[in-house]
Amino acid sequence: MRISLHIFGRLILHITAVIVLACFLSASAAGQRVVDKTVATVSDGVRTELITYSDLLWQLALQPGSSVTAPTSQELNAALQTTIDQRVFTLEAERLPRTAPADDEIAGEISRMLAFFPPGEFEKRLTQVGFKSIKDDNFERIIARRIAVEKYLDFRFRSFIVITAEDEAKYFREVYIPDFRRRYPESLLPTLDAERPRIRNILTEERVAAGIETFLDEAKRRVEIVVLSEV
Secondary structure (H helix, E strand, O other): OOOOOOOHHHHHHHHHHHHHHHHHHHHHOOOOOOOOOEEEEEEOOOOEEEEEHHHHHHHHHOOOOOOOOOOOHHHHHHHHHHHHHHHHHHHHHOOOOOOOOOHHHHHHHHHHHHOOOOOOHHHHHHHHOOOOOOOOHHHHHHHHHHHHHHHHHHHHOHHHOOOOHHHHHHHHHHHHHHHHHHHOOOOOOOOHHHHHHHHHHHHHHHHHHHHHHHHHHHHHHHOEEEEOOOO
């Protein structure tokens, strides 16, 4: 993680803004019992994204298997790194004004999240971190923001990827066949044409992931990330 340091004057300004917003958040978050604090800031020189302790709990609430009532330092730090990445993408996405996500898109994304949890578990986790329910306005705003970032990533990376027939044949020959032979030595090998859609999807996702990783590394060189409180 490349974390650049603010000069002292800039840091004082950030801390002042942090204190003001942290007080607002701790007073306005319905059901929030823990006094909130700002953990980090991400700034592009024009806009500053604040990451609070609540943000980390909200991130953990969306991750199956993670604790929201007694998170470990390891869980909180992993959530912090994920949230920093999200805020970097948010700053980049806001450079290109786009239509806000529709209500049905938000509902669809929430339904997708629900599928990863046992019945009732997801909503229980949300109430434990300060939301009233899955229909909480603050929660829906968080989901809307994530959808906006996902749309930006799709536009920025996925829409420009080209997978050729030669790419598919090479993957089939060099990766798919050896893996299939190792896993299913007694089975008949499928044809390239039969596996072409799946191979195309795999190659697309690999290139999207590689593009996002490179882009994120470059974007972090353009922003200032300051960790104000250890978790």
